[in-house]
């Protein structure tokens with residue numbers, strides 16, 4: 001697939017165009033041109049697929065093949081983002097509560113970062129012990 005940079009036409013293959021330069025017999029020069037405007041200013045076009053249904057996209061489309069797919073796809077994407085945000089926030093919330101509890105029990109004043117580092121070290125240490 002190619003896209004013409006002059007007229008934005010997308011075409012499968014450039015069209016051979018014989019340029020005779022006024023000669024009456026071969027060899028003629030053969031140019032490969034855009035079938036629409038006969039320009040030579042075109043480039044290979046990467047083929048994209050709809051993020052929703054997987055249909056091949058034409059050049060004017062970026063992510064989705066149709067408005068219906070776009071609506072559906074964007075809705076799914078928003079739902080994913082929301083779910084991810086929720087999970088992340090609830091995870092942080094859970095750890096923050098753990099930190100508070102840990103500080104209370106051990107009479108320490110660890111920050112969130114210090115606590116996470118500590119927990120990670122403990123886990124690493126455990127793993128080592130199991131192996132050794």
Ligand SMILES: [Zn+2]
Pocket residue numbers: 004005006007008009034035036037038039
């Ligand atoms: Zn063209």
Ligand SMILES: [Zn+2]
Pocket residue numbers: 050051052053054055064065066069
């Ligand atoms: Zn689609």
